Amino acid sequence: MRRSEQKRNNPDLGALTARLLFAVQRQLAGSHARTKPRHGAVMAYLDEQGNRATELAELSGQHKQVIGTLVDELEALGLVTREPDPADRRAKLVVPTAAGLAAMRAGDEAMAGVEQRLAEAIGPDDYRTFKRTLQRLAELSTPDDSASG
DSSP states (O other): OOHHHHHHHSOOHHHHHHHHHHHHHHHHGGGOTTSOGGGHHHHTTOOTTOBOHHHHHHHHTOOHHHHHHHHHHHHHTTSEEEEEETTEEEEEEEEEOHHHHHHHHHHHHHHHHHHHHHHHHHOHHHHHHHHHHHHHHHHHHSOOGGGOO
16 A cells, blocks of 8 residues: 555554644635734734743744744744843843734634634534543653653
8 A cells, every 4th residue: 555545544643643734724824914923922822911932832842943033933923022021121022912812712703714624524512522532642642841850
């Protein structure tokens, strides 16, 4: 059997999660046309009062350098600013602008619509079970810094 057929007939976890991710990204694309899917690593976790880049990196599972690049791009789009952290003036917070807050609301509404459509497609109980299981798998797959070494 050809590998492509095998993946089509019995896809592995990578293929399944990629297909789901790409489908969700396509459905969300219209909610914030100025951003790219990669910007979700910041926008999905950004609090109204702002977050440190290190916190965004931890929450999203991205490297701090990647988050820095994404914040640069979002700043150029006028969606975030960098401001001094009142708790530590040496640190910076990534803070959404008014346009950024609007993009966050639009993204949240679009994601709620995606989740509603998926829940309707497979049933609310199965969707809750799927989401709970996916969350557990994601938590198991997150590297534990204390376990390395």
